[in-house]
Amino acid sequence: MSSGREVITLQFGHQSNFVGAHWWNIQESGFIYDPTSPPSEINHDVLYREGINHRNEVTFTPRAIVVDLHGSLNHLKTSGELYDDPGVPSPETIPWQEDKIEVVTTDQPVKNEFLQNLEKEDGEGVPENGKMIFELDNDINVWSDYLKTRFHPRTLSIVNEYKHNDNNRPFESYIQGSEVWNSPNFGEDWCDKCRLFVEESDNLQGFQILMDSTNGFSGLAGEALQYLNDEYNSKSVLTFPVLMSTSSSHSTDEESMRIVNLVMAFAKSSEFSSLVVPMSCHNTTWRQYGPGRNFQHLNYDVNFSYHTSAILASYLETISLYYRRRSDAYRMLNLCSSVTPTGRKMANAVLSLPFALGENGNLLRTLELWEGPLWSSLTPHCEVDESVALQSIAVRGIQKHQLVPTILRPQDQCNPLFNHTTSAGMLDAYLTFSCDGVSSQVISIEENISTTAPYPNIFSEHIQRDGSFSSNPRPSFMAVEKSSSIAGLQSAKSTGDMLSSLHSEASRLNLRRILKSATSDLEVEDYSEAKETLLCLSECYSDNMFI
Amino acid sequence: MAAISLLNPKAEFARAAQALAVNISAAKGIQDVMKTNLGPKGTMKMLVSGAGDIKITKDGNVLLHEMQIQHPTASLIARASTAMDDMTGDGTTSTVLVIGELLKQADLLISEGLHPRIIAEGFNQARTKALEVLEKLKIECKGNREILVDVARTSLRTKVHHSLADLLTEHCVDAVLAIQNPGKDLDLNMVEIMEMQHKTATDTALINGLVLDHGARHPDMPKRVTNAYILTCNVSLEYEKSEVNSGFFYKTAEEREKLVLAERQFIEDRVKKIIALKKKLCDKTDKNFVVINQKGIDPLSLDLLAKEGILALRRAKRRNMERLTLACGGTAMNCLDDLSEEQLGFSNLVYEHVLGENKFTFVEECKHKHSVTILLKGPNKHTLTQLKDAVRDGLRAVKNALDDGAVVPGAGAFEVAVSKELHKFKETVKGKTRLGVQAFAEAMLVIPKTLSVNSGFDSQDTIVKLLEEYTSLDVPVGLDLSSGEILKPADQGIYDNYSVKKQILGSCTVIASNLLLVDEIMRAGMSSLKG
Numbered sequence A: 001m002s003s004g005r006e007v008i009t010l011q012f013g014h015q016s017n018f019v020g021a022h023w024w025n026i027q028e029s030g031f032i033y034d035p036t037s038p039p040s041e042i043n044h045d046v047l048y049r050e051g052i053n054h055r056n057e058v059t060f061t062p063r064a065i066v067v068d069l070h071g072s073l074n075h076l077k078t079s080g081e082l083y084d085d086p087g088v089p090s091p092e093t094i095p096w097q098e099d100k101i102e103v104v105t106t107d108q109p110v111k112n113e114f115l116q117n118l119e120k121e122d123g124e125g126v127p128e129n130g131k132m133i134f135e136l137d138n139d140i141n142v143w144s145d146y147l148k149t150r151f152h153p154r155t156l157s158i159v160n161e162y163k164h165n166d167n168n169r170p171f172e173s174y175i176q177g178s179e180v181w182n183s184p185n186f187g188e189d190w191c192d193k194c195r196l197f198v199e200e201s202d203n204l205q206g207f208q209i210l211m212d213s214t215n216g217f218s219g220l221a222g223e224a225l226q227y228l229n230d231e232y233n234s235k236s237v238l239t240f241p242v243l244m245s246t247s248s249s250h251s252t253d254e255e256s257m258r259i260v261n262l263v264m265a266f267a268k269s270s271e272f273s274s275l276v277v278p279m280s281c282h283n284t285t286w287r288q289y290g291p292g293r294n295f296q297h298l299n300y301d302v303n304f305s306y307h308t309s310a311i312l313a314s315y316l317e318t319i320s321l322y323y324r325r326r327s328d329a330y331r332m333l334n335l336c337s338s339v340t341p342t343g344r345k346m347a348n349a350v351l352s353l354p355f356a357l358g359e360n361g362n363l364l365r366t367l368e369l370w371e372g373p374l375w376s377s378l379t380p381h382c383e384v385d386e387s388v389a390l391q392s393i394a395v396r397g398i399q400k401h402q403l404v405p406t407i408l409r410p411q412d413q414c415n416p417l418f419n420h421t422t423s424a425g426m427l428d429a430y431l432t433f434s435c436d437g438v439s440s441q442v443i444s445i446e447e448n449i450s451t452t453a454p455y456p457n458i459f460s461e462h463i464q465r466d467g468s469f470s471s472n473p474r475p476s477f478m479a480v481e482k483s484s485s486i487a488g489l490q491s492a493k494s495t496g497d498m499l500s501s502l503h504s505e506a507s508r509l510n511l512r513r514i515l516k517s518a519t520s521d522l523e524v525e526d527y528s529e530a531k532e533t534l535l536c537l538s539e540c541y542s543d544n545m546f547i
Numbered sequence B: 001m002a003a004i005s006l007l008n009p010k011a012e013f014a015r016a017a018q019a020l021a022v023n024i025s026a027a028k029g030i031q032d033v034m035k036t037n038l039g040p041k042g043t044m045k046m047l048v049s050g051a052g053d054i055k056i057t058k059d060g061n062v063l064l065h066e067m068q069i070q071h072p073t074a075s076l077i078a079r080a081s082t083a084m085d086d087m088t089g090d091g092t093t094s095t096v097l098v099i100g101e102l103l104k105q106a107d108l109l110i111s112e113g114l115h116p117r118i119i120a121e122g123f124n125q126a127r128t129k130a131l132e133v134l135e136k137l138k139i140e141c142k143g144n145r146e147i148l149v150d151v152a153r154t155s156l157r158t159k160v161h162h163s164l165a166d167l168l169t170e171h172c173v174d175a176v177l178a179i180q181n182p183g184k185d186l187d188l189n190m191v192e193i194m195e196m197q198h199k200t201a202t203d204t205a206l207i208n209g210l211v212l213d214h215g216a217r218h219p220d221m222p223k224r225v226t227n228a229y230i231l232t233c234n235v236s237l238e239y240e241k242s243e244v245n246s247g248f249f250y251k252t253a254e255e256r257e258k259l260v261l262a263e264r265q266f267i268e269d270r271v272k273k274i275i276a277l278k279k280k281l282c283d284k285t286d287k288n289f290v291v292i293n294q295k296g297i298d299p300l301s302l303d304l305l306a307k308e309g310i311l312a313l314r315r316a317k318r319r320n321m322e323r324l325t326l327a328c329g330g331t332a333m334n335c336l337d338d339l340s341e342e343q344l345g346f347s348n349l350v351y352e353h354v355l356g357e358n359k360f361t362f363v364e365e366c367k368h369k370h371s372v373t374i375l376l377k378g379p380n381k382h383t384l385t386q387l388k389d390a391v392r393d394g395l396r397a398v399k400n401a402l403d404d405g406a407v408v409p410g411a412g413a414f415e416v417a418v419s420k421e422l423h424k425f426k427e428t429v430k431g432k433t434r435l436g437v438q439a440f441a442e443a444m445l446v447i448p449k450t451l452s453v454n455s456g457f458d459s460q461d462t463i464v465k466l467l468e469e470y471t472s473l474d475v476p477v478g479l480d481l482s483s484g485e486i487l488k489p490a491d492q493g494i495y496d497n498y499s500v501k502k503q504i505l506g507s508c509t510v511i512a513s514n515l516l517l518v519d520e521i522m523r524a525g526m527s528s529l530k531g
């Protein structure tokens, strides 16, 4: 049964969609259109579907459902462009008394430089990206401002009850989300979209989920997870709660509300997923958002979603290799169970980006000389430390010829790393020696992550166009086009510490007070139950002995 | 939408003015935006979003959803009106208009020094009286198909062009009558609404049976079968590695392989049970066999079924399990042990229709007809959406009429009667509360007035005529929108839903009163305003 291996992507909320937009872009920048070159090491049919539109054109679009609020899409058309007739019908064609037709047009939003360029390329049919460097930092308000990918008409799913950025009636609580889910139109419609993606899959692995976890989308996603668990209980569900700061100042009540949402989101996702991996570029995220994680060769603004979501997307683009490599039949199920022993449903994310070798550098020497941890944590409140019990690692972008130096020293032959023919093998050996008692599995592919525009210009000046490191700065007119990376999932004691710190934060809340200020009331029992779930979960991590 | 931005309160203004004045102006503002929509001669709006999304609608509820209403009071009114639509499926525009008018009337009285609480009390008494009038005016419609058609037509002609409305009317009435099941609540979910993006809106049809939005996933399966047994089931026919054999607990590859085979065998055994029954019932006859499964069917299982000429569909809607058995008979099976003929449904014709990448499967000419499908057709997405909204409302209108057992004369007749009766009633009310009753009586006339204006007539002329004729004829009279003259709604078959009118009276009174008593309510906490 080699066909299929399909995975369906489910995105809930604006923050998650920021990440999703970058991720789809990265994937499409990596597509190989040249029929003479060898096929990609990635099987893109896992996350994409082939279709055919009304004009008999073949389409290739994500198997994805993307949920956001009314008014969040800017220039993006809800039904997509691929399957719809463009243009606005003239009023005379509307069957109604002629003088009783009123056309109400909202102004078209101005497209930024990148989108304009994309349109031009479309016209000429040359997929020529990355030749230009774009400065988009000032032009990005919503995620569709940099989305390259075109969606299937089934993909966008809009919540009409709440409006994007509506301060009068913000979509801010778990319970609002679950109410929307149960409202007459939303839930059923979403389930139908989902069912149709499942129906067309021959050999579905499962679902990968990106969910906002501090606003109303937490409730929507929580309900959706429960539905998936009911309806498709044999499928894997890999959930990534996303945490991003949106504005700098929050009232205490807003902060408390976020904690409540988080508790619910973490509890529900761990109850109904195979594996949960909270993701953020901030080191702490409970009440105030802490400073950004440090990446040696990145200069990014941790309060700017366009930047941080690119980093999170790069992580996903790397770790998801586990279930979408062309060469093997490894499944999402295997990845999830590899880091969830004895009820440890939650794991940490770690990332090295770019994992830059020097010019003409090699992996062997780089690892030999490496000091400090190989990667940074992307899970809030979890530091990279010694408490790791199990880890699954994926490496991208190290070519075969970059494994060992061209000029060898005699002692190299005795180096236990030496005899490996893949970067996975070599890194595995390195980890075995450097991290005592950690059980690791490592996979790799040679293809880099594509970082052409609209990937933000966040690489330091010492990263060259091809992603390598050099002490000479890169010319300012040149963008970094690709990057190597290492991404990992770790089951560590620190995961448990994160959960208990959230639990104690939650226990400090004056629930009555928050509920009174909330527009609707969360069942107090549900909440205490969720807190209890977190506590139990955190206890699974107390001892690495039995793993 | 442009007009609604007028409602955005300038921050300074809101601070300076009384909350009450703000509420009244907001209610008027939203009334202004909505009033041109009322009735069959109202304005159809085409909303074009910045991205090019198109929505064509005349429905108050849809418009309220589409508008970016920033003003808190306006959005409160909008939400209350749409909540009312959720319950009965109609009456949104009227609700907004009546609330606006109640507040306008109240505004006059308040400026003369009357306390809002007294007005609210008057509204309350007026409502009680108005509900009595409603009881008197209602027309029984038990078992009368014609009245059902009339009420659905009245509603649909306010939403789509009348030629299309008349077509949809027949479909909605027939659909609801088909799924009626004596002794059971009417469940509109048993009418499937399916969209097909091709041809034109007037090709919309009622299918006696089900249309599924998917087809067979095997090239060798039949595309069209007649005389078919239908097995409706919710049983996995898909081999999946379960958690236990994900590789963690098995020492050798052999051991794992064995387990895989055993599990695969398990699924195959299920498929074989289906095949065995098919052989028993169909071989050497002209009968055929169709499987419709809520769970998955993997390629290997599909292959086995295809070899036997069985048509099999996977991942059917959960709700279609029930619909299928209502349409074709049989039982939805959760287990395939002891499968027998009685558990199967039957359909004379099952066939597939392919449209681009979409497949549809028609299950027609069924044994029972307790579930049907309205198949919407239209050249583009926005036409389909408009049709879908209209059909949903049409179905609701028929259901309401059946549930209510009665309808109410439309074309402004009900409102005129209420207004007139309230004026009489007012005389019996003591003290200043009477002024509140009078205000309510005036406010009701906003409906016939607006219907008149929207048809190009003079609203004062209309009101005078209506009130006079109502008094002299002593039967409900409404406005003929094409001539501007008086008509008897019963003669023309212009009926509205009883429950819609009842809702309008109730929610308008509550919301208007809440907005009037804003000071007190703010002190008690805004939460009591919700819903």
Ligand SMILES: Nc1ncnc2c1ncn2[C@@H]1O[C@H](COP(=O)(O)OP(=O)(O)O)[C@@H](O)[C@H]1O
Residues within 6 Å of the ligand: B037, B038, B039, B040, B042, B059, B060, B061, B090, B091, B092, B093, B094, B095, B154, B155, B157, B158, B409, B410, B411, B412, B447, B451, B478, B479, B480, B481, B494, B495, B496
């Ligand atoms: N043919 C007709 N002649 C006169 N009035 C009509 C006719 N059809 C409907 N109406 C009136 O139009 C009003 C409903 O208009 P509609 O646009 O549907 O608004 P709403 O959202 O309040 O239901 C009712 O008062 C109804 O009696």
Ligand SMILES: [Mg+2]
Residues within 6 Å of the ligand: B090, B091, B092, B155, B158
């Ligand atoms: Mg109506």
